[in-house]
């Protein structure tokens with residue numbers, strides 16, 4: 001019995017645990033303005049052109065703290081974040097853009113540049129294939145990039161590796177020993193981050209594009225051999241005059257993806 005109690009006590013009494021009073025107030029807390037939570041969610045979209053304006057360090061720390069309130073299986077909190085700014089960001093941009101150009105010139109280099117995990121399927125099926133195609137056509141259509149204009153396509157894709165000129169680049173890594181479920185946890189963490197950022201006037205763009213160059217990214221950020229690259233993200237204030245930021249994406253209605261069983 002004592003042993004059981006000890007294990008229980010160890011599990012709940014960590015320095016980070018909340019006191020009973022706080023937990024009760026969380027249970028009873030009314031969200032003062034639900035519409036602003038909804039607005040932060042509704043008005044999050046991927047921005048692909050940023051202003052050079054710096055993001056205050058306190059704002060970044062607050063957004064990361066809020067992100068870490070995400071749930072995770074067994075509260076494992078599997079996230080590890082690298083914040084790149086200034087010379088650290090510029091160095092990664094230079095190396096990755098060079099690699100992206102080299103890969104275009106020498107497709108045989110493909111085996112050198114591999115993502116750490118399959119974010120996308122190896123072979124797409126509908127309706128996802130159709131949505132993906134539509135997404136690409138709409139974005140390139142907005143930017144006036146026609147089919148076959150490979151130079152322009154390459155340049156637009158290259159914008160990923162410049163963090164779309166954002167002042168802050170984020171890299172998210174995961175311990176290779178963790179399970180697939182940690183990627184779910186990570187998704188919740190990233191969504192929290194993007195919504196909390198949005199509530200502060202910031203915008204973001206999650207970027208799996210970086211995953212192709214995970215070997216370059218991991219070396220540059222000084223990650224250990226146990227770390228794999230989950231994703232990158234651009235973060236900053238949006239360029240409101242940029243055409244690319246007028247890109248908006250549709251969603252299927254609730255009835256298209258929900259099955260009600262009674």
Ligand SMILES: Cc1cc2nc3c(=O)[nH]c(=O)nc-3n(C[C@H](O)[C@H](O)[C@H](O)COP(=O)(O)O)c2cc1C
Nearest residue numbers: 044045046048135160205206207208209210231249
């Ligand atoms: C994990 C993840 C990775 C993504 N990777 C990229 C990327 O590399 N480059 C990019 O331009 N957009 C990327 N996106 C953005 C998606 O294209 C975008 O979320 C989708 O089209 C829906 O549009 P919205 O986010 O503007 O609502 C990514 C989104 C997620 C969630």
